[in-house]
Amino acid sequence: MSSSEDLLVVIADGAQARFVRFRPPGKLKTERTFESVAAHLRSSELRSDGPGASFHTGSTAHHAVEPRHDPHESEKIAFARTVASELNALPEGSFGGLILAAPARLIPTLRDALAPLPARNLIGTVEHDLVKVPDEELWPHLEAVLPAGIHPARL
Incomplete structure (x- = not known):
């Protein structure tokens, strides 16, 4: 079983994340933060170029075809994978228990992107945006x- 000293809480949303450690006597302290650069961009800035054109036979009109995905949503998923990669890069033994806290839509992405060792140390998830x-x-x-x-420190 994990002690408070080796538990790591990863708190993330689609734009920000932080690694929080338990510090004796029962206090929590952020030790590392991450921020997505793409989170502050407009959708038009996230696309590589303009939408493709659609040409309908029998008509001279051309219509822009909007992408089938939201660029911001794609960036949120990519950011969650980046956070998982940072977690995977931590040295073996740097944490014994792991808690993931993120909006429900991101938890599966974070969990699926974990390497085997961090995945084995996962003790729970919290499906809330706590960033x-x-x-x-x-x-x-x-x-x-x-x-x-x-338990938390008694004040």
């Missing part, structure tokens, strides 16, 4: 997935 929640207010959101015996 903007300060470290000192995270405990109530995480308590349901924490291993027994790990």
Whole structure:
């Protein structure tokens, strides 16, 4: 079972992420943050070029064909994979237990992008966007997935 010192919480949404560690005596501290550059771009800036043209026989009119995917949604998925890659790159033994906290639509992407070792250390997921929640207010959101015996510091 993991002790509080080796638990890592990865908090992410489609644009920001942070790695949070438990620090004795039961406090949480952000140790690393990430931000997607693409999150601040307009959809038109995310496309490589303009939409393709569609030509209908019997007509001289041309119509732009909109992409079948939302460029921002694609960037959110790509960012989640980048966060998982950063997690996968951590040295073996740098954490013993892992909690993923992200909006429900991103949890499968994060989980699927984990390498075997981090995936084995996954002890729970929290399907909420906690990116903007300060470290000192995270405990109530995480308590349901924490291993027994790990509690917040009593103030």
